[in-house]
Amino acid sequence: MSWKSSQTGSVRSLDRSNRLLQQAQNMIPECSQTNSKGPTQWVQGVAPTHLERGKGSHVWDVDGNEYVDYPMALGPIILGHNYPAVTNAVEQQLRDGTMFSMPHPLQLAVAEQLIDVVPCAEMVRFGKNGSDVTTLAAKLARAYTGREIIATQGYHGWPDVWMGQTSLDRGIPDVVGDLTESFEYNDIESLEQIFTAHPGDVAAIVTTPVNLAEPEDDFVQRMREIADREGAVLIFDEILTGFRFAVGGAQEYFGVTPDVACFAKGMANGFPISAVAGRRDVMQTIEADDVFYSMTYAGDALSLAAANACLSVIREENVTDHIFEQGQTLQRGYNDLAAAYGLDHRTECVGYPPRFSAQFSDETGKPDRLAKSLFMQECLERGVLFSGNHLLSYSHTDSDIDHTLDVYETAMETVADAIDADDIDDRLDGEPIGATLRQRTGEDG
Ligand SMILES: Cc1ncc(COP(=O)(O)O)c(C=O)c1O
Structure with missing residues (x-):
C-alpha cells in the first residue's frame, strides 16, 4: 500500500515501513529500543517506521524516501551521518580488531x-x-x-x-x-x-x-x-x-x-x-x-576510535560555530513564520540554537499534539524529518535550511488554515502523536 497525501495528492510509498512495523509489533515490545524513536512519537501511517541509511544531514527510509534529518538520532550525530573522518577511523580499527582482553x-x-x-x-x-x-x-x-x-x-x-x-x-x-x-x-x-x-x-x-x-x-x-x-x-x-x-x-x-x-x-x-x-x-x-x-x-576499540576522530574534528574545525549559526537561522525563521501566519501564540521554537524544540499549545496553553501532528505530516510529506526536536549537525548546509524553511512555511500555512477552519482532525491522514517522554515525566510542556 502506498501513502497518498490528502493535502497534496502526492504518493510516497511506505510499504516496507508498514510491513516492518507489523513485524515489530509481534516481536518487540514498543517496537523500538528508544522511547523517542518508537511509532507513537510519529504520525502513524504517514511517517516512515524504520530508517536505514544516512549521509551528512540526510537520511533514507526503508522505502527509499529521502529526508533532511533534524532529530539526528536524538543528538549523537553531531558531524553528520557517515562522516568521513569518523568512518575512516572506525574502518581502520575494524581491521585490527574490535575488543581485547586488556585496555586498548x-x-x-x-x-x-x-x-x-x-x-x-x-x-x-x-x-x-x-x-x-x-x-x-x-x-x-x-x-x-x-x-x-x-x-x-x-x-x-x-x-x-x-x-x-x-x-x-x-x-x-x-x-x-x-x-x-x-x-x-x-x-x-x-x-x-x-x-x-x-x-x-x-x-x-x-x-x-x-x-x-x-x-x-x-x-x-x-x-x-x-x-x-x-x-x-x-x-x-x-x-x-x-x-x-x-x-x-x-x-x-x-x-x-x-x-x-x-x-x-x-x-x-x-x-x-x-x-x-x-x-x-x-x-x-x-x-x-x-x-x-x-x-x-x-x-571497545571501535567506539574509542570514533570518539578520538570525532573529538579531533570538533576541536580543529568550527563545528560548534556552524551548529550555532545554522540553528539560529532555522529557529528565527520558524518563529518569524509563526508570527507571519498569526500562530505565534500557538507554536514556538524554544531553546538555544544548538538544541531547540518546536512546541505547540492550544488556546489554554496545554500541549497541542493535533496541531503538531499536522505540522509533522506536512513536513514528512515534503522530505523534512520533523519531530519538533532540532539538533543540527556540522553537515547541515544553507540549502538544507532554505529548503526546510520553505517546507515550514507550507506547513505553517496549512496549520493556520486548519485552526481557522477547526478541522485539523479531517486533514490528518494518520494517528496523531502520543505524549513525549519529557511530557510524560512532566518536564517539558
Ligand atoms: C540529558 C540526558 N541525560 C541522560 C540521557 C540518557 O542517555 P541514554 O539514553 O544514552 O542512556 C539522555 C538521553 O536522552 C539525556 O538526554
Whole structure:
C-alpha cells in the first residue's frame, strides 16, 4: 500500500515501513529500543517506521524516501551521518580488531582529549550509554560524601535512581525513589527545600545545566554555591550539551565548573560511548575497594576510535560555530513564520540554537499534539524529518535550511488554515502523536 497525501495528492510509498512495523509489533515490545524513536512519537501511517541509511544531514527510509534529518538520532550525530573522518577511523580499527582482553591504548588518547577540553575533567571513565555514566556519577557522589539523597532536575536515563520518583516508576521499589528528590530548573527555592528537608544528607545536585528556558538569576552559578556551602557534589549531565554548546560543554558556555560531568551524545558521532569526567579526588573514589563500576563493552576499540576522530574534528574545525549559526537561522525563521501566519501564540521554537524544540499549545496553553501532528505530516510529506526536536549537525548546509524553511512555511500555512477552519482532525491522514517522554515525566510542556 502506498501513502497518498490528502493535502497534496502526492504518493510516497511506505510499504516496507508498514510491513516492518507489523513485524515489530509481534516481536518487540514498543517496537523500538528508544522511547523517542518508537511509532507513537510519529504520525502513524504517514511517517516512515524504520530508517536505514544516512549521509551528512540526510537520511533514507526503508522505502527509499529521502529526508533532511533534524532529530539526528536524538543528538549523537553531531558531524553528520557517515562522516568521513569518523568512518575512516572506525574502518581502520575494524581491521585490527574490535575488543581485547586488556585496555586498548586509544582509551588514553580519548581521555587526554576530554581532559584537554572539559574544564572539570581531571580523570575520566567510559561507559556505553548516557545512563551508565549518570548512574555512576550518582553512585560516586554517594560514596564520596557518605550521604544518600540525590537532588535531581532533568532527565538522566532509565535506571531506577532517576525514574523512581517520576510517574514512570512501575517496577521500582519505593525505597529507591524515596532517596531521589526532584527540583525545578530556575527555581532555586525548590533546591534549597531539599537541603532543608534532608540536613547533611544530600550527596549530589544533578542537573542538565542547559534547559529549553535560559537560566534566570544566576541559577547555574547558584547551584555551584549551594553545593559548595553544603558539601554536596555538583554533577552536570552534559549528555546533550557536551561538545555542542561549546567544545568544553555547557560548563564552558556558562563559565561554571561542576565537580563531575557526564557525556555521551556528540562524543563519537553516533558510536556508543559515554564518559564521566571529574575532579581527581571524586573520581578516585572508584578505586576504593567497595565501589564497583565495570562492564564488558565499555572501552571497545571501535567506539574509542570514533570518539578520538570525532573529538579531533570538533576541536580543529568550527563545528560548534556552524551548529550555532545554522540553528539560529532555522529557529528565527520558524518563529518569524509563526508570527507571519498569526500562530505565534500557538507554536514556538524554544531553546538555544544548538538544541531547540518546536512546541505547540492550544488556546489554554496545554500541549497541542493535533496541531503538531499536522505540522509533522506536512513536513514528512515534503522530505523534512520533523519531530519538533532540532539538533543540527556540522553537515547541515544553507540549502538544507532554505529548503526546510520553505517546507515550514507550507506547513505553517496549512496549520493556520486548519485552526481557522477547526478541522485539523479531517486533514490528518494518520494517528496523531502520543505524549513525549519529557511530557510524560512532566518536564517539558
Ligand atoms: C540529558 C540526558 N541525560 C541522560 C540521557 C540518557 O542517555 P541514554 O539514553 O544514552 O542512556 C539522555 C538521553 O536522552 C539525556 O538526554
